[in-house]
Amino acid sequence: MLVKPQIRGNICLNAHPVGLAKMMETFKRRTMASRGAMVGAASLSQKKLPKTVLVLGCSMGYGLASRMTAAFGCGADTVGVSFENEPTHKRPASPGWYNNRSFDFLAKSEGLYSVTLNADAFADETRNRVIELAKRDNLVFDQVIYSLASPVRTDPKTGIMYRSAIKPIGKPFIGKTIDLVTYEFHELTVQPATTEEIEATVKVMGGEDWELWIRALGEAGVLAPDCITLAYSYIGPEHSWPIYRDGTIGRAKTHLEETAHRIDESLRTSGGHAYVSINKALVTRSSAVIPVIPLYISALYRIMKEMHLHEDCTDQMIRLYRDRLLAPYIPLDGENRIRMDDWEMRDDVQKLTATQMIYATEANLMLTTDILGFKTDFLQANGFDVPGVDYHARVQYD
Numbered sequence: 001m002l003v004k005p006q007i008r009g010n011i012c013l014n015a016h017p018v019g020l021a022k023m024m025e026t027f028k029r030r031t032m033a034s035r036g037a038m039v040g041a042a043s044l045s046q047k048k049l050p051k052t053v054l055v056l057g058c059s060m061g062y063g064l065a066s067r068m069t070a071a072f073g074c075g076a077d078t079v080g081v082s083f084e085n086e087p088t089h090k091r092p093a094s095p096g097w098y099n100n101r102s103f104d105f106l107a108k109s110e111g112l113y114s115v116t117l118n119a120d121a122f123a124d125e126t127r128n129r130v131i132e133l134a135k136r137d138n139l140v141f142d143q144v145i146y147s148l149a150s151p152v153r154t155d156p157k158t159g160i161m162y163r164s165a166i167k168p169i170g171k172p173f174i175g176k177t178i179d180l181v182t183y184e185f186h187e188l189t190v191q192p193a194t195t196e197e198i199e200a201t202v203k204v205m206g207g208e209d210w211e212l213w214i215r216a217l218g219e220a221g222v223l224a225p226d227c228i229t230l231a232y233s234y235i236g237p238e239h240s241w242p243i244y245r246d247g248t249i250g251r252a253k254t255h256l257e258e259t260a261h262r263i264d265e266s267l268r269t270s271g272g273h274a275y276v277s278i279n280k281a282l283v284t285r286s287s288a289v290i291p292v293i294p295l296y297i298s299a300l301y302r303i304m305k306e307m308h309l310h311e312d313c314t315d316q317m318i319r320l321y322r323d324r325l326l327a328p329y330i331p332l333d334g335e336n337r338i339r340m341d342d343w344e345m346r347d348d349v350q351k352l353t354a355t356q357m358i359y360a361t362e363a364n365l366m367l368t369t370d371i372l373g374f375k376t377d378f379l380q381a382n383g384f385d386v387p388g389v390d391y392h393a394r395v396q397y398d
């Protein structure tokens, strides 16, 4: 039996455990190979490598790459929290569940402490579990990475569930998207968000929950005095702003960035800091469903690969640790943000990408963009299309 990806509406509904395990081994090899550079950077700047790192949203995308880099690149003990579906003997788990299982195995085989909680990070109960764990195992976090991307959040105080929306504000957005199965273009019209939808998106993807985490960990005494906490955001090119930066998600990201200033003030007195890192647009479970993003990322990949500037989540996180967090001074923009999108946002990269997007049609998509690279990354994030995996072999899901 051939195990094939089931894709609907640019979402992959199943996962392949063997393919994911192979991907995790590759990530481990790559992040371990950065170890010498991390030690070198730390010794040059006379900074300490992170010792104990909490990653919220640890199972996929940027959170997973951060955890791999902290553990295998820097030798850190890690605690991860993510919310993934468990497998049954008939149905695979969600991909992050397999990634967590592989991570714990790979980290322990390197002698690193690794505990992963499959729990709702927005719940007070999960905060309490992490605090209890930290107290039990004498963990003091010197880094907290906040990398959640979620469609829903239940406010722990009121019990109200909020649902985030990817919508423009003020007027409809019309944009092209690419169907990842047929490679057909679809024009999408997205109606503007209501006030409730804007507020709900800020509740889910803004900074409120990040602040609750840092406050709870601080009050429980499980944060190192010089703890660094990071959350991730995106800005992107102006043509995507109506649906992203100026839309509901952008409002939430603005809230996240404002929260960073507040958390930074509270940590600074003891030598700690909070930053938002603006990362590069990459294929993850969250980004493939945003209108216009598949076309933009495919064109961007083509240009950045041609210019030898392309990075995936792992490359981005290795560079974040080595060249930013472990630099003598962390380079920041005028808004106190770390810019990992510096190569993506270069003028030459943006001009060439915009040109490719204008010329891209269904007929010339393979030539004008790197849609195949996009598709490979999309499939590999679910364990498919991984070289060396026999997709005809029987798979055990649990």
Ligand SMILES: NC(=O)c1ccc[n+]([C@@H]2O[C@H](COP(=O)([O-])OP(=O)(O)OC[C@H]3O[C@@H](n4cnc5c(N)ncnc54)[C@H](O)[C@@H]3O)[C@@H](O)[C@H]2O)c1
Pocket: 056, 057, 058, 059, 060, 061, 062, 063, 081, 082, 083, 084, 096, 119, 120, 121, 122, 147, 148, 149, 150, 151, 232, 233, 234, 278, 279, 280, 281, 282, 283, 284, 285, 286, 287
């Ligand atoms: N993908 C991009 O192109 C991109 C670019 C720049 C910044 N970012 C930002 O990076 C962050 C992570 O995004 P990603 O693309 O890596 O996402 P992702 O979908 O790959 O991963 C999201 C993670 O959040 C976890 N999660 C979701 N809901 C949860 C809950 N209730 N409790 C615990 N864990 C939960 C998931 O289990 C997963 O580990 C987001 O803030 C996103 O805006 C993404």
